[in-house]
Amino acid sequence: MLLFLGFDGVMHPARGERTLFEHRAALEALLREHTHVEVVITSSWREVFDTDSLREDYFSRDLQPRIIDVTPLIPGAMRWQEVQAYLDETRYGGPYIVVDDDATEFPAGWAPLLLCDSAVGLDAGKCAELAARMMQRPQGI
Template identity: 45%
Template sequence: MHTDCYILLDFDGVLHPKDGGPETYFVDLPAFEAVLREFPGVAVVIASSWRHTQTLDALRSYFSSDLRARIVDVTPDIPQAAGDTDRGTRHKEAMAWLERNAEPGMTWIAVDDMPHLYDPSALVVVTRDGFGDAEANALRAALVNPLALMQQRQASNSNN
């Protein structure tokens, strides 16, 4: 598979409500998968904390069979130094994975409900406790024009 872009994907707060129980797990996965099917050159790397307790094959099993091959890996775990906050931790893990596995300059987009885990300059589709129509449209727009998402995020950061 030729890869045009990587999505660094969180689960909790993205594919299901953050504080929902097991009965809500992956309720929003069909909406995410619908977007993924529109962009065949996009691969997914799991950045979720679920990667700490499940194998890559187990994580793939949550996805529809036609998309499992596009779930290519998990980000590495980079331990925090004592006293560090979690600010930017997923960004560091994403960069470590990309440096080892992606072509230089490869486009990547994070889909996460906690944007503070990424550098302010990162392309992050921020979810609001699930992946609904707004998030699907934002991800589509970002995959078509990643620069527009980055400019929107930078404008948002400068207003805060």
């Protein structure tokens, strides 16, 4: 299973008083429980930092091997189109979840999207939703 992950508005509130990556521990706990999930970063931070820096600077050492890639940067594309381009390029056909805070970047009602409140991020309620989705593993895994 792939988890497409935004940072601002997910890992921490998008604006105002915040602690960067304040929800990292909660996300990492989920990833440790769900070892079949790998992460692809969709955050705009990928425009500034390379994949290795994102992996090594913002995730715990034991989880770094599971931060596998970033979505392509496609000028003028919406976030869902970059996710789809990644899926097409890698020929990945399995289950995936997209965690983001900007509904305007996705089609209305798009099933893979777990939408966070940008003022809060990946709080306990959203972590519970994410855990439930991670448990929906295809047969044979």
